Amino acid sequence: MASVAERRLRMYRAIAEAIDQEMERDNTIFVMGEDVGAYGGVFGITRGLYQKYGPEYVRDTPISEAGVIGAAIGAAAVGMRPIVDLQFVDFVGVCFDQIFNQLAKIHYMSGGNVKLPVVITAAIGGGLSFAAHHSQVLYSIFAHVPGLKVVVPSNSYDAKGLMIQSIRDDNPVIYCIHKRLIGVPGMPCPETAITHVPEEPYTIPLGKASIKREGKDVTIVAAALMVHRAIEAAEMLSREGIDAEIIDVRTLVPLDKDTIINSVKKTGRLLIVDEDYKSYGMTGEIAAIVAEEAWEYLDAPIRRLAVPDVPIPFSRPLEDYVIPSAEKIYKTVKEMIK
Amino acid sequence: MASVAERRLRMYRAIAEAIDQEMERDNTIFVMGEDVGAYGGVFGITRGLYQKYGPEYVRDTPISEAGVIGAAIGAAAVGMRPIVDLQFVDFVGVCFDQIFNQLAKIHYMSGGNVKLPVVITAAIGGGLSFAAHHSQVLYSIFAHVPGLKVVVPSNSYDAKGLMIQSIRDDNPVIYCIHKRLIGVPGMPCPETAITHVPEEPYTIPLGKASIKREGKDVTIVAAALMVHRAIEAAEMLSREGIDAEIIDVRTLVPLDKDTIINSVKKTGRLLIVDEDYKSYGMTGEIAAIVAEEAWEYLDAPIRRLAVPDVPIPFSRPLEDYVIPSAEKIYKTVKEMIK
């Protein structure tokens, strides 16, 4: 993690820089997707690449997500390393077979003989009144399917390092970008998401969580925007003498169980905060791991905060109500430590 | 539950009978899907209906799952009650948008104004060397998405009652049929799946688990085929004086939390057995609920048995290894009670 803020970049610029540096290094890498060309990507992550690499390597596609991801698979099978921008993760439904049955399983089904180094970028999350078809998180669906790595950066520094690592990984990676962290015009992000980003290429390993704040009273596990809300809550709690440890998982697959378990062994309390739907998702998985492997260390029941199993509503008061807030995190921890 | 075995039916006949009786009652109900007509459905669940109701009401479709489920949505919006057979749940990838963004969310997005009473039937599970594209379970993906009810019968009696209830429900229902329970020729099932089925129509409420065996030492929660494996294991355990309580969840959404929690309060031990992929799925959700709501009653860490996050392999020894067996359940419980 960077402490000296020499060159603060917004996340979308950090990602574009990561892709750029990798494309310079390796000419099997190319980018495809809707509006990735002259437009620079709906979330800005291909800004400038079209001008530099041209329409072959930064390829605008028709609205044919299944065909395009299928094409990435075919290209990867014969030696390319495609990056496909899905825009919103919510669009996964039209290309899910190509992701979960093809991309995820071909390496295994081929007995390890076919490698598919494909990165799919997808914007997740709400908070912008984009409503039910443009505000979902859904990463736990990818994480449920064996064969996909799932990456979720929470700040610019991580975003660049995780992107370079994802591109170099020989496996399919779903790279999730939170709309409230990406920092493009129109979608403001918290200042804490805009961090120092070294100019030179660097990598962050997949499967290594990041402890955003050390603490001894309660462990809060989160990802993406929820990391920032947890930090806010922790500040409120610290004023009352409650010392929260915050873990940013950074990747759902592989999941850094050890960091979580070690933290719970220290704090004895676990709250998992998630912007995905609550049931059958990330909060359940992490709770289960701790209930299996660190049960003896728990001093209180595990708690979960997530979207309460409703589609994301459009209207601001409704959306604000269903996405976990710093206040709700604060209140929940207070209930856990009485 | 039926104890008197007057009329033992295989599950596929119980389901066909349920659909038949409902179609007789209500002419807004119709069936669509690949090979549901003269062929009678790949899993036999429309046997005889084509002959009785004809090609309009038992409608063979092209291989266009997205279009067909989309059509079911349109038909339901104007007063019909379609049942769509997806054949294998593994095909969900080509029509996932219509299921998770359309069918699941339209009632909510419309502010409750549009009702979509659609039942989708889908065959789940392995054990037949059908390999990675025809052996998945995946129900936790549906269960993760708000707006879908998820039904998983484990025997013929439940299958009929749950099917009639699913058809009458005003919400979308994903009705999962395990290939190793359905009982069509070529896919033998355990005798315990073939139960008495009353001739007259009856319903089983969605959201009510079934206690298949009472016990005091450990709670085993399972669904579909795993219920039968758990029963087998329980018999082995009982010979050693270990008394397992077995809960068949029957529906993942709504989930009967109370029955599970009450059982754990009694036994103090929980094992969840699942044929779906382990991570980010049903085992996690149920573990989390218990870790939240019955933590004080646990005498040992929760345990989970599921497919160890690999695609389902083709070769018999490989497939047998990854799907939880009665032996593995037995051994796991033994480890829990030392």
Place this chain on the structure above:
Amino acid sequence: MSHILRVEWFMVVELRKETAIEMLYTMLKIRKFEETIKDIYAEGKKPVFDLSAGPIPGFLHLSAGQEPAAVGVCIHLRADDFVSAAHRAHHIAIAKGVDLKRLAAEIFGKKTGLCKGKGGHMHLFDPQKNFSSNGIVGASFPHAVGAALAYKMQGKDSVAVAYGGDGAANQGIFHEALNLAAIWKLPVIFVIEDNSWALSFPKRLSTAISRNSDRASAYGIPGVFIPDNDLFRIFEVAGEAIKRAREGGGPTLIEIETYRFYGHYVGDPERYRAKDEVEKLRAKDPINRVKEQLIRKGWLTDKEFEELVFRASAEVDEAINFARESPYPDPEEALQDVFA
């Protein structure tokens, strides 16, 4: 390119004066509505540009310039006819007769909205008028197929219309929906609004042939291309297709060349399109064109036109006021309506 299946259209649908005036009026209402909410959309979005701020938060896809495609088709429809549209749908909702107040209130996220504030501007549902829209490109095509299937099974003569953009026609589900409608000979009209853009990607590059209507031959159904945003031609072609569908003659695919006056969404920097494109399109504004046609025909005077404009403005203002003054839903309402 094959045009073999293009049918020669005869003027079987007669245009009466009242109908023409009604269509013009609806176009005016749509235009006024779009321009009004465009202005309101800007409120609260300065000094920091935040899409989620102001009285109208989120995305806003406007349909100004595309009025003929909505009005010329929907004028032939009854409340029991079904329409499923895409993300850019205000014009179609209004043409289909959706209540303007509740439409506006939904766009503001108010409790009195069509969907109680849950849907938002891309997800509009009005079961009374059998209208719906969609945030997923292409997803609405089969919904019309299903409604048409139901109508056929129910023995009704209602029809269904599926709208989609030129971009949507490259989604696989377009192919599936057309094939299903064709093999089942259903009363569906597929309307492709070709505004030549899918966000930043031009149809010229996205689509292997120049006219989607020629893709009708892949399904053995009639396909008609209507150039130049021509209301009265749309009126004729759609009238004929809908009549045929009602009488059991099966589906039709219609592609309408139309104009997107604004960006893909409000706030789109539009770096990808030529500076003067909109200017050129504006010069062919369909409202002016229809106005002039009617004046030439002697069916309209300048004064009458002003009255129409005035009436349309008043109706829109009333709807907007209703929306502004309506309360927001209570936060806890978010938990309702997941299940019926």
Place this chain on the structure above:
Amino acid sequence: MSHILRVEWFMVVELRKETAIEMLYTMLKIRKFEETIKDIYAEGKKPVFDLSAGPIPGFLHLSAGQEPAAVGVCIHLRADDFVSAAHRAHHIAIAKGVDLKRLAAEIFGKKTGLCKGKGGHMHLFDPQKNFSSNGIVGASFPHAVGAALAYKMQGKDSVAVAYGGDGAANQGIFHEALNLAAIWKLPVIFVIEDNSWALSFPKRLSTAISRNSDRASAYGIPGVFIPDNDLFRIFEVAGEAIKRAREGGGPTLIEIETYRFYGHYVGDPERYRAKDEVEKLRAKDPINRVKEQLIRKGWLTDKEFEELVFRASAEVDEAINFARESPYPDPEEALQDVFA
């Protein structure tokens, strides 16, 4: 129906005797392979019929009768050309030169199989020969598009062939793949094997027009229909299309009328098809037909034919023995190969 885009084919690909014999030999090998594993499939499945029992468990989709579609196309391909096929793929795998022993061993679920027993008969992957098959109908179409895109970017003259059934052509992804190949002018050949059935559903009812090749006009590319399972016509048409693709001339869609001699899978009761259909198809067995054509041409004698049959049988027997004698994978191997 529009046939405007059908190109007149000239005999630009010359058929030499050795090539003809090679094709016949491969057809014999395929047939022998399919009939042999069909018999073995029955082993262990009595008295209780259990699909998962016996030396070959699971589903088994045989391609006997469809040999020409595989052989007549793949004869033109090199190892570096890419082929993606569907669930019914043995004939194509063999024609593409996949090792027969490792193919057989995979179908038996053995450690020595192409995929170490993990794939099974629907999921065959041979990166050496650039061959793959798929359990999801339609899913393989875009894989060929992507390989062709890569070849083009890499400056190679390799081509890609996507196979699919008549049923697969109604999947949305077929439309997307064709459009992408056409707009990017990629070296892809789409081959639809029209065996007139998708499991129990006849093409006549599933497909709005009688020939999928006519759907090529929706993408502005050549479409050719080849009736009657005609090996030499397939050879010509595919040769021409592949040559054009290699030279940068873009994609072609070819539909081949072919015959499914067995049920959809082994064990299919086939209640849905006329009792005498298979008999009629068998009377037109493509192997007999090619044999007679070559004898008439003076390129083959009865004795030489017998020798070919003998050689093919021996090769198949050897492969089957290899498969039978190979060990199963160790159970724990199930946990390997999820990630590279």
